[in-house]
Amino acid sequence: MDRKGHRTAGLPGGLLVATIAAGLAMGLMPVVPSSVVAEIPSASPTDSAAPSAGLVPSASPSPSPSALATAQPSAADSASPSPAPTDTASASPAPTSSASPGLPPATVTVKQTSSAPAAGSHRVDPGSLLSINLTVSVVGDLTGGTLSDTIPAGWTVTDAGGGTADVTSSTVRWVVGSLSSGGSTSRTLVVRAPGVPFSDGTFSANASFASSFDQAGAVTTGPVVSVMVAPVLVIDHWSFAPIPAPGAAPQYLAEDAALLDEPRYADVRVRFFVTNLDTTTATIVPQLGYESSSGTSIVPAHASATDPFRVSTEWIQIANGGTVLGPTLLAIPASSLDSDKVTFVDGIRAMGIDPAPAFSVAAGARTAIEFTVRATVAASYLSTTSFSLSDAGAPIAGAVRAPLTMAAAPPIALSPGQRLGQDGIDVLLRYALIAPSTIPQYPLQPSALSGVAMTPFLATGTNVHDSFTSGSSDACAACHAGHSSQGSSLTVSAGPQYGLCSRCHATPGSTSPADIIPDYSSAPVNDPTTRSYYSHDPTAGTEFHQNAMGEVILSPDQRHAECADCHQPHVASDASGPVQTSGGWTVSSRLMGAMAAQPTNPTDPTRTPTYSLVPATPGTPEYALCFKCHAGIAALLPDPTGSPTPYSWYELDKGVEFNPNNRSFHPVEAAGSNTSAAMASSLAGTSPYKLWDLSTNSTVRCSQCHADSSKVPQSAGDPTSGTNVPTQDASLPTHASANRGILLLPYRDRTTGSAGDTYAASTVALCLACHAEAPLIDTTGASADTAFSFHGLHVSGAARGYGSGSTSIDVPGGGQGLATCAECHFRLHSSSFAVPGQSLGGWTSGGLDQGGGPGLVNFAPDVQPVTPGGTIVWVRKTATTRGSCTLVCHGVVHDPAAGSFSPTY
């Protein structure tokens, strides 16, 4: 059969008959016991004279299609009414050859029936068993005879019913003893139909069983039982159609072309062409399966964490230019299946359901059945599987399988210095990154609905968000409407997720702590081109990070923040705050339920942690929520401007940075490694911006540095200074800040001071939230709040005017005046990712110094080696040895070997 279902030609129809006759004539009638399974061997199309039609053991090769075709009508014939398999008795003719002399032969009637369906073409499944019953009735006494039934090529005798299977003549014979006039006797033969596809690729064949009775040479020809061997539907071709983007037109590949390079999360249609060869309507329940380790698995509508595929609902274009989810079932017009519109009838396309509803194909019709599927996060890259169509799970014989190969993991575009993220559960999506300039930016505006007068149903102290595990709730109605909703999640408001949240949390003029308008009111607009971010902008979209199926997507093309990324609206509450532990601060109940990336740290800090995505529960570290987007489990933003990217713009892997196995680090995941008295004194000391008195055993929250600037005094002269200072476990929202980097307090890290500058605590206010100011303003080196007595000399007492003139911290040789913290503590989160070319007494890997010295010492790009191309060297002071710097800073050479500035301490 060709791809349109047209039957290919067979050999001349009389070939098998002629072959059998030849075998009989030559007396080549070897017999096999009836218990031996026998099969009709192939007839070689090139050796028609050989006695090839006969019964052989079942291990014999498969029948050739030509041999089968010769025994059966052509494909065109199959549409014609064929003899019914039952009640095909024929009257016994007069003896046709010499009978035994003396006694007249009895009049014999042979009746033959089969278990094949009476309707249509009497179709039987390939490989199925067929029972044939033969009955001999006599008028006049019968002295005996032989009942015969011919077996078509390719059929296997599984039970000869007491008869003898003759391999050569492809005949089963039964010896019938004497019968009195009016008597009858029956024999039952069980045969197995050949399987499909046949060796010529066809999926159906007709077969005839001819009965006869030999009474001492007088042969009575009995009826012929004809059946068709074919599946309920012939499924002979497939076609894939990837859908490039939601709502885009599918791109159909050539028929029978394997699908390669299929990415995760992309929809693709898989179409099967089916033909009903019978003369009656065939009905199946189309079910899509895929080849798995356990055989064939159903493609589910809702994938579990281990299901590599699920059936998918397609997005369709709507009039206003948007897309919406389409229906679950559509008809495929016949006109789209074949240009001649002759052989095809309408098919069906199932989207999001498996199985599809029962589907009927008219007699002789050809059509298509297709499903839309999507590879999930569990689909392994480069793996190959195949899809198949079944009838409600029951395999369809001979059905083709459509092969699909997953694409390779897409590469990540790394920022300079960024390490490739790793994960333990194969959820990292290594898609190519898009240019940040294409990320839409929206001015933060109160929701259009926020002005709608709402019944004040929120009583003081109540919470709408945490009632959903109790089994009863009043609160669903606050956000959802079952029938008259305006949002696709049955939410009462349309548009971005923020629009719904803002109904309660963005009320103009509100002073509620739960109102986020004040958080954003002083934040400048984000500027991706300079990596200047002041807010987690929640207005940029909706449902991007967690699709309709709940799959967490961390693809960079969806890099933005929305409310539900940090606040699971059905779980969050105001019930409990964060708790400090030796392993960092735990999430508050406000963040409970949101997905978090829990790291497992390698001992070697030059390696990348592995991550597990888990919903935040009590005890989940708060930083794990930040890691979901700011660590290697997510694809971080690439270089926004091309090369070279200023070092101070790098977006680095926070999981690497806060690994407690680093030589030094800020104590986010664990207490710090510096437990010296000087550090304890620094933490206990005072400053104009002091917020918290910590100890060397303390851990800190990300939000103690990155949080809403309106929550704390922003200048030393602020009248609220010293009052309204939040405790460490207070709500420190990271929504937005007036300070770049969503910093809680000002911190100068991209520029250095100019020649005329004087010390200003405001430039390092962030540091002073925890650390004492004394070391910075004491130029005598007498402060006990530091282990480095020259802090004051550098920050407030150094000579100025030696630099090149640039005040950019990223320009080599820049800096004119006083040093700033960031010039010696450039990477502030930890000692990792130091600017190359520095020897800091830290970790080495592969023979290279990886930076990462103690005391968070690592120098900014404006600091240069003494010798161009050389190495910046810092040697830490110990109890027995002096420390030193060998470098050029602000135009001042620090070279112990040369004695300049006596730079040892």
Place this chain on the structure above:
Amino acid sequence: MGVVSVWARAAAWSSLVVGAWLCLAAVPVLADGGPHVAIFNNGSMGLNADSCAGCHRFHSASTAGGYLLGNNQSVSGGTLFADTSDFCLTCHGATGSGATTDVATGVQYAVTSPGSPKTAGAILGALRSGGFIQARIGSGAAYRIRATYDTYRALDFVTKVPVALSPSPVTSAHLAVSGSPVSAQDIAWGNGYASFGSTLTNGMECTTCHNPHGNGQYRILNPLPAAAGLVAANTPVNVYDAPLPTSGDTRNYTVIQTAGTTGNWSSFLLLASQVQKGGYASSSGDYWHRFVPWSSYNGALDAPNGVATNLVVGGVKKADSFDKQMTAWCTTCHTRYMNIDGPAVDEGDPVFTYQHLTTGNMACTTCHVAHGSNAVMNTDPSKGTTYSANQLFPGQTSIPSAQVGNSRLLKMDGRGTCLGCHDPTGMVTQGQAQGTRPSPYLP
């Protein structure tokens, strides 16, 4: 004056006689062989039908509406019934006789002897449709257990809403009858054309939905409900009934009372043979049935609602035909509530833009009762919130005070209706149960 008095006395005597007939002739011995069954009214019984006189008075009727209905003889001197619905409550109310089904308080009684009031019989159970004045829905005592756990979807709960031990005033009802404690009735939300929230204000009667003369439909529902102001659907919807019970039996209209075999469809269904006899405890049963009785298990009875029929899963025909028919029937009035596209599809209607699916076993009657519900919508006691009590009806821009607390015929307090199937937190683990396990327990 004297003439008038004579005529008045004659009329009063006449009315009393008629009233006595109403009470005695309509006793519940007829049960399901009663006056509403089609075979008694369809003409095939010949021209000697007896049932007409049960309700109609050829010469002495004075009830408004032109139906020649008898007067209310339960009131001294006889008065007009307020409307047809009040007339129906003569038999189907909380007192008197004539019908075992009391739609006023939402119960069904066992058959009593002729002449005995219905209340003399044992309460057979709570009506599946609730009641118009009181109902016995255990709306605050729901139970759910997470039977399976799908990481990404939370539709795998087995949920039960038991029958309350005692009745409570309804907080919403489909129809305004005398004595109803609620407002916002007689409104067909979602009826008519796009952009409108409702039609049909104060135009509804029992006969809007039911055909008192019998029509062979499930609960004698009109295939195409009709009332003043209603923009009816174009296509009538048949809701096929199960075969009538054998003579002498009473069809049981109460909530599902028995448990079946776990894993078998009969676990969630009552066959007709299971509900004809009654005799179950009045406080048992489950209002939350995603699968319902009276399903013929026959695809030929699927409703003509445009939904794919003959649903076969795994080679087994699913017993959802009734649900489809019922949903299709409800949406002949609530036309724009029908949603076969999925909740994320913009229906192009400014009011009903996105909707919950109403297909398969997510039928209207999964979440709602037909007559009235006593579900409480005022607070979450643990939180003091009143979200569900202060909801706009479709198309509304403000909430009338009389509407506050309207339960919208839902079966569970607050928005338990949502949580009966959904766990938006993803934190309820498989096997975890909430609430008091009702009896019977499935599974």
